[in-house]
Amino acid sequence: MGVEALLSAMREIALDGYPDIVTDATVNRKPSGTIEKLRLLLIDGTFLDVWLSLSGRYSYHWERRVVNGTIYRYDNAPHKRGKKRVFPHLHDGSEENVTESSLAGDPLQAFKSILAMARTKIRAGKLP
Secondary structure, three states: OOHHHHHHHHHHHHHHHOOOOEEEEEEEEOOOOOEEEEEEEEOOOOEEEEEEOOOOOEEEEEEEHHHHOEEEEEEOOOEEEOOEEEOOEEEEEOOOOEEEOOOOOOHHHHHHHHHHHHHHHHHOOOOO
């Protein structure tokens, strides 16, 4: 499945499967028409961006700095923590707090896991 098809499928998953936390989902394009990312708007005023590439690179970034200063980002870009490379990894609450990621290799399963995590945090009242 290509990047455009994956992002379109994720958009449908978000809107159909998570309407309690997702208020909008848009596949954004660059001026050239090339797909840039999927952006979800969540009920707490935050957003989740998904970037995928044909080479298998990815980033799932839940931006919450405007709410309470936190971010959650799963990505597979090489990241050096001290002398150890962490790949793939999770920025858990901040850019500096980097841990190894156990996110599923399948992009659709990974996306569902991230939405489930967001739903859990929102329902638990951990968001203002």
